[in-house]
Amino acid sequence: MEKLNNREKDNKSGFIIFAATRVIIGITLAVAVLWVFDTLLDYVEINLSEPVVQTRYSEKAGTISKVIETAHEAPSVKETSGHKEGPSLQEHLTLHETEPAQERAAVPEPEPVQEDTAVPETEPVQKHEEVAEAEPVKATTTAHKPVTDEPKTSSEIHEAHAPQTSGYPDKGMAFVDAVIKPLDYELHQRFWGWRPNDALDVTDNVGNFQLGVLEVTRRTVEVLTERISRTGSTAAFDTNLERAMNWLMIKADQFRSPSAESKYSAGLDEIRTYREKLEKREAEFHIKTDNLISLLTAYEGLLGSCEESLVKAEEEDESPVSFFKADDYFFYAKGVASAMYTILEATMGNFNTILESQRATEVLHHAIESLNHTTEVDPLIITNGDLSGIFANHRANIAMPISHARYYLKVLIKTLST
Numbered sequence: 077m078e079k080l081n082n083r084e085k086d087n088k089s090g091f092i093i094f095a096a097t098r099v100i101i102g103i104t105l106a107v108a109v110l111w112v113f114d115t116l117l118d119y120v121e122i123n124l125s126e127p128v129v130q131t132r133y134s135e136k137a138g139t140i141s142k143v144i145e146t147a148h149e150a151p152s153v154k155e156t157s158g159h160k161e162g163p164s165l166q167e168h169l170t171l172h173e174t175e176p177a178q179e180r181a182a183v184p185e186p187e188p189v190q191e192d193t194a195v196p197e198t199e200p201v202q203k204h205e206e207v208a209e210a211e212p213v214k215a216t217t218t219a220h221k222p223v224t225d226e227p228k229t230s231s232e233i234h235e236a237h238a239p240q241t242s243g244y245p246d247k248g249m250a251f252v253d254a255v256i257k258p259l260d261y262e263l264h265q266r267f268w269g270w271r272p273n274d275a276l277d278v279t280d281n282v283g284n285f286q287l288g289v290l291e292v293t294r295r296t297v298e299v300l301t302e303r304i305s306r307t308g309s310t311a312a313f314d315t316n317l318e319r320a321m322n323w324l325m326i327k328a329d330q331f332r333s334p335s336a337e338s339k340y341s342a343g344l345d346e347i348r349t350y351r352e353k354l355e356k357r358e359a360e361f362h363i364k365t366d367n368l369i370s371l372l373t374a375y376e377g378l379l380g381s382c383e384e385s386l387v388k389a390e391e392e393d394e395s396p397v398s399f400f401k402a403d404d405y406f407f408y409a410k411g412v413a414s415a416m417y418t419i420l421e422a423t424m425g426n427f428n429t430i431l432e433s434q435r436a437t438e439v440l441h442h443a444i445e446s447l448n449h450t451t452e453v454d455p456l457i458i459t460n461g462d463l464s465g466i467f468a469n470h471r472a473n474i475a476m477p478i479s480h481a482r483y484y485l486k487v488l489i490k491t492l493s494t
Contacts, residue, residue: 246354246357248361249351251423251425253351254419254422255297256347258414259340259344262286262290266286273336280403281407281458284404284405284411288407288411289412289415290324291411292375293415294321295375296374297321298374299367299371301317303366303370305317305361307362314350316347316353320343326339361426365430365434368423369493371423378416379478379482382412383478386471386478387471387475399460406458410453417451423440424440434492436492440488443484443488447477453470458470
């Protein structure tokens with residue numbers, strides 16, 4: 077009887093071990109499958125959606141940099157009694173190029189062409205209607221290039237960014253559009269929408285990217301509300317911007333009462349209202365050195381925080397940075413770089429006079445270029461290898477352009493402060 081009981085106990089113990097082993101194996105396989113699915117889904121989202129993000133972020137910047145061709149036409153000589161209209165702009169440019177440099181310097185400003193003046197064959201007098209029907213003169217300024225088409229030299233970057241505000245009726249509108257664009261895409265145009273407050277977060281990479289975009293938008297709207305839109309420290313806040321600033325401070329993972337995406341959308345609507353007031357000349361946008369320094373200081377601090385998380389080897393509790401935490405830092409920094417790239421492009425146009433007066437335009441070009449390089453680091457899987465190991469440390473790879481962008485912003489701040 078005792079042997080029988082022992083045999084039964086052995087059978088029960090064997091069954092328990094067998095069942096426990098199978099359960100552990102099953103859980104391990106399920107976790108592995110879920111991780112692979114998460115990684116593949118994030119890869120598809122980042123690789124397929126992010127170029128669209130960059131294109132959409134740059135779409136308005138492309139509109140900004142369009143040159144209104146009619147603005148480049150020389151004012152025509154109005155036909156009055158005893159006078160006829162002068163030659164067209166195209167003919168004037170042709171004649172101007174053929175004249176020797178010395179003669180052009182010596183010749184004073186031309187007087188209106190008289191009726192009895194003999195007009196050379198090379199510059200026939202045209203009526204106003206003929207000038208209007210003539211083929212428009214092409215602008216010589218290079219249009220803005222999208223994020224994915226990086227200029228090769230600093231001079232090309234300068235040409236790409238110089239005319240950014242020419243397509244807008246009032247100052248500041250290009251900047252405001254650039255502030256709206258990144259977060260608006262993440263809320264309304266990206267597949268699956270806002271991710272950080274999802275009950276089941278299986279795409280944490282995109283979620284961290286969106287958190288980076290949100291943080292840049294928050295800091296920009298804060299500077300816009302407290303500095304750029306006010307005449308001084310005693311002036312009242314713009315009511316729309318004040319509401320937008322408050323609503324953007326809602327926690328990103330808040331799911332209900334109210335949800336994060338609903339308040340962020342409402343905040344963007346308030347910023348759009350401010351933009352409409354700018355267009356109607358009912359709001360303020362002050363292009364001042366102090367305002368630009370405040371914006372750049374906020375960006376420099378945010379890039380410094382990103383740089384620290386990208387280069388550190390240990391967490392605050394002295395534990396090593398885990399494989400799963402490394403990709404969070406990576407995509408957060410990438411979201412910061414993408415949104416900041418877009419806004420600094422518009423800043424280049426709206427604050428162009430200040431930058432040129434301080435000879436600081438080239439410095440900002442380098443910062444924008446470094447942020448562009450950050451967005452181009454796009455590995456299939458984020459690895460957190462040793463700096464001397466076989467596998468890459470992608471945090472360190474993206475830390476380099478982030479550090480360069482931060483450095484140039486610090487140089488720019490110092491230049492503007494002197």
